[in-house]
Amino acid sequence: MRDLLPDFVAVETASEADYNGELLPAEAAGLSARAVESRRREFTAGRVCARRALRRLGIDGHSLPASDSRAPIWPPGTTGSITHTAGYCAAAVARDPDVRAVGIDAERRTILPVNVRRAICLPEELAWCAERPGEDWWPAVHFSAKEVVYKLWSPIVGTWLDFHDAHLTIDVAAGTFEARILPSRLVKTPGAPSRFEGRFHVTPDLIRSAGVVVR
Ligand SMILES: CC(C)(COP(=O)(O)OP(=O)(O)OC[C@H]1O[C@@H](n2cnc3c(N)ncnc32)[C@H](O)[C@@H]1OP(=O)(O)O)[C@@H](O)C(=O)NCCC(=O)NCCS
Structure with a gap:
């Protein structure tokens, strides 16, 4: 994720050891007692990476509980994001009063079924993907970028946002995306940002996306 975010964001990617790391008591409370081993491992790796990223910013000893929405509760004065997918986990955090939000996402590069593509992409986004035959990963890039959004x-904003509430424009050469929130959603959330920007990177097996909102 380091390559996708500005320098003022601290970024940590998990090593194998991080999946077997320690959770602080307040963090462990965010994990269901019924959580399967794979969920325990990814949750742990995310928290370990996030605390290491915070240490880069001079913040040590803070636990990262989960809020009711399942988003991590970051220490006062910081904001960040955690992502995990099979074999990859990262955390990113900023300590800057001008940074309103950080978002990161990683997904395996899969070919999404047609019904899933339709659930994620607007018709014009599907049309854009269809113009790239043989590059079946573009719907998954839309998915990853919309998770960042x-x-x-x-x-x-603190409210739900549907996949069809954002229209994505992808610049393939620049490796960037822009998301415009549709007016039908903005009328329900006065004052919400109407536009988000981010970067993405695609390899044969992994899609990564990231963005930051600065005041
Ligand atoms: C919450 C959500 C974004 C997580 O994305 P994901 O690709 O499934 O999973 P990731 O591994 O990338 O991210 C999971 C992490 O996101 C974080 N997270 C969960 N809810 C969050 C929220 N409301 N806000 C910010 N971060 C959140 C958590 O840290 C979580 O990991 P943890 O439970 O181990 O701490 C996704 O499950 C979801 O609910 N999406 C529907 C809403 C949406 O994407 N709309 C599109 C709008 S254009």
């Missing part, structure tokens, strides 16, 4: 939206 939700992780930026959620801490600022």
